[in-house]
Amino acid sequence: MHRPLVIAHRGASGYEYENSRAAFRRAVALDADGAELDVHATRDGAIVVHHDPELPAGRIATLSFDEARECRLPNGETLPLLTEVLEILGDREAWVEVKSLQPAHEPALLAVLAGAPNPGRCSVHSFDHRIVQRLGQRQPSLRCGVLLSAYVLDPIAVMESAGATVLWQEWHMIDEELVNLAHSSGREVIAWTVNEIGEMERLAAIGVDGICGNYPDRLRIATGAKAPFRATDQWG
Numbered sequence: 001m002h003r004p005l006v007i008a009h010r011g012a013s014g015y016e017y018e019n020s021r022a023a024f025r026r027a028v029a030l031d032a033d034g035a036e037l038d039v040h041a042t043r044d045g046a047i048v049v050h051h052d053p054e055l056p057a058g059r060i061a062t063l064s065f066d067e068a069r070e071c072r073l074p075n076g077e078t079l080p081l082l083t084e085v086l087e088i089l090g091d092r093e094a095w096v097e098v099k100s101l102q103p104a105h106e107p108a109l110l111a112v113l114a115g116a117p118n119p120g121r122c123s124v125h126s127f128d129h130r131i132v133q134r135l136g137q138r139q140p141s142l143r144c145g146v147l148l149s150a151y152v153l154d155p156i157a158v159m160e161s162a163g164a165t166v167l168w169q170e171w172h173m174i175d176e177e178l179v180n181l182a183h184s185s186g187r188e189v190i191a192w193t194v195n196e197i198g199e200m201e202r203l204a205a206i207g208v209d210g211i212c213g214n215y216p217d218r219l220r221i222a223t224g225a226k227a228p229f230r231a232t233d234q235w236g
Contacts, residue, residue: 002204003223005033006210006219007035007190008036009193010038011037012029015215017074017077020080022075022077024089030216035095037095038097040053040099043063045104045105045108046108047082047108057070083116095123097125098125098135106138110142123144124142125164129146129161145166145188155178155182164187166209167182167189168190169190174203174206174208175206190209191212194212195214197218197222200222
């Protein structure tokens with residue numbers, strides 16, 4: 001059976017605070033194939049990793065990077081830059097959800113992705129399909145995806161209009177027909193956000209290409225991924 005990618009949602013956010021360095025380090029320790037993360041641009045064009053558009057100091061888009069960096073996450077860490085998270089992920093897949101991005105800051109995001117440890121394993125996706133389209137036009141080799149939380153009549157047309165090759169679909173609206181339709185057009189389907197083992201097994205069985213969840217270790221079990229070897233495994 002085809003094994004879908006194990007994608008840690010905002011890092012291993014079931015165990016560490018979401019989108020924190022600790023969450024991405026835990027995802028690596030749990031041997032996820034990659035991680036999904038959220039980005040915004042500060043007023044001066046720094047690409048930072050955070051889900052919501054606001055920090056205690058104000059909207060990220062209106063803050064300078066120095067102002068944003070002064071804010072602490074609930075776990076005590078400072079707000080991470082995308083460059084820092086990509087370094088943590090190393091050669092693993094980085095699935096970057098672009099929450100908001102002014103066209104003037106798009107070159108900054110693309111430059112960060114180009115400077116990643118493994119640029120070929122970096123992708124972008126968004127609910128704002130206009131952003132996806134613009135980024136793809138600026139960088140035709142970039143792997144792009146669209147986010148959907150509805151089962152649209154023609155998902156392939158939606159993807160084509162944005163220049164996307166990956167469909168990020170809310171998990172409970174994925175069935176075998178949708179997966180087969182995407183695959184027949186040479187596209188991929190990633191399910192989000194899946195935390196129950198039974199649903200992980202169902203989605204793996206119908207052939208999704210990736211499953212994004214808060215618990216990468218559960219995903220490894222459900223998808224049949226081999227656990228990473230450690231010296232203690234041999235000696236007990």
